[in-house]
Amino acid sequence: MTRKRLGQLEAEILAVLASTDAFMSTARLRERLTGDPAYTTVNTVLFRLLDKGLVERRQEGRAYHYRLIANESELAAERMFDHLRIANDPSSVLSQFVDGLSPQEAAALRQVLEQYSGPQ
Amino acid sequence: MSWTVASPALVLLLLSLAASLRPLPLHPAWGARFLLAMALATALTVFSTLTWICLVFIATHLPRDLVVALPGAGFIAAHGPVPLPMAMGSAFLGLFGLGSLAAAFVQWRRNRRLLRASLAGIVDDPRPLALAVPGSTGGVVVSSALLTLLSRPQLEVVFRHEHAHLRHHHHLYLGLGTIASRLVPPLRLLRESLRFALERWADEEAAAAVRNRQLVADTIARVALAAPNAPGHLALEQFRVVQRVRALLGHAPSDNPLIGPALVGGTGLATCGTTASSVHLHHVLVLLLI
Numbered sequence: 001m002t003r004k005r006l007g008q009l010e011a012e013i014l015a016v017l018a019s020t021d022a023f024m025s026t027a028r029l030r031e032r033l034t035g036d037p038a039y040t041t042v043n044t045v046l047f048r049l050l051d052k053g054l055v056e057r058r059q060e061g062r063a064y065h066y067r068l069i070a071n072e073s074e075l076a077a078e079r080m081f082d083h084l085r086i087a088n089d090p091s092s093v094l095s096q097f098v099d100g101l102s103p104q105e106a107a108a109l110r111q112v113l114e115q116y117s118g119p120q
Numbered sequence: 121m122s123w124t125v126a127s128p129a130l131v132l133l134l135l136s137l138a139a140s141l142r143p144l145p146l147h148p149a150w151g152a153r154f155l156l157a158m159a160l161a162t163a164l165t166v167f168s169t170l171t172w173i174c175l176v177f178i179a180t181h182l183p184r185d186l187v188v189a190l191p192g193a194g195f196i197a198a199h200g201p202v203p204l205p206m207a208m209g210s211a212f213l214g215l216f217g218l219g220s221l222a223a224a225f226v227q228w229r230r231n232r233r234l235l236r237a238s239l240a241g242i243v244d245d246p247r248p249l250a251l252a253v254p255g256s257t258g259g260v261v262v263s264s265a266l267l268t269l270l271s272r273p274q275l276e277v278v279f280r281h282e283h284a285h286l287r288h289h290h291h292l293y294l295g296l297g298t299i300a301s302r303l304v305p306p307l308r309l310l311r312e313s314l315r316f317a318l319e320r321w322a323d324e325e326a327a328a329a330v331r332n333r334q335l336v337a338d339t340i341a342r343v344a345l346a347a348p349n350a351p352g353h354l355a356l357e358q359f360r361v362v363q364r365v366r367a368l369l370g371h372a373p374s375d376n377p378l379i380g381p382a383l384v385g386g387t388g389l390a391t392c393g394t395t396a397s398s399v400h401l402h403h404v405l406v407l408l409l410i
Contacts, residue, residue, distance in 0.1 A: 015329070070275060
């Protein structure tokens, strides 16, 4: 696996960790990844995530088990995005998960959701 | 030289605008490829047409002995004369495009530097943000607001979505689309459609991975409704988020295993012909330089 693909693997590992509330061993985590990445590669990414404060780990026997941090009290966020213009920035090559909504869009979105949740 | 020299460029430009206003009923993956092919062909054609007009204008105004001395200059000059307004207009549009591209590049470098600085941790931001950062030091950047807003299954959707962006190199699509839209400003509309197709593509991948379209739709709606209002400078209400949610609440799109490649391939071939006719002229430039 080339270094370029570590970011891609990071996203996938986060997705797998998010799918469960429990701690997961590296071996079990690896089974659920596509492309059969090497054990050491998975560990590298997990260390990186640990550094970033996105996952926590605890030792069980000789192995470490990992879990996604998604709890407010556990988050140790420091940096701000203040200077980064991403939303609707015509020159940005990054795209946000979701752009901001205008009030009209928000109203339309609520209407769609009501429409679909209504009949059930 | 008459205005007909610009006809391939104009035809492609009109087709591009039509393609971005009325997207074809394709799987977003093929939609994105199609839009990118159109954007590149159009930008290349428009830009080489502008360059060609300027070249001919210059060649017709070179001193006579210089034209004789330079192989190719006579050939180029034979296409003239170019009316002054036409040459000035072409030069202005071309330089404007290049300047705009340079500005975009500077902005991109700045954003990249800022992103690298914030990659060390989760960013503390009241907006629920999630970004896929390409490159060797890349990965996923999320804001603290996103992590506290969403449940674990919803976070999985977000990470699957970002994974799809990285896996399919969506930053390259958007980067090339941005270059095209900077060189030829009307293509900004197409770039917006391309961006939307890429988001839809990632949504569909996420839905396939978690096997729950409703969950993906709910996640997008939740993040969108929690985000602060969009800045009011959007000229036209896009309703992109609404479209994404609506699409996810419907059936999964077909993969277009036949139509997709055929259409993108066909577009490639058809536009290549048009593009080649204008790019071909650039060989003359090489001749001139030699």
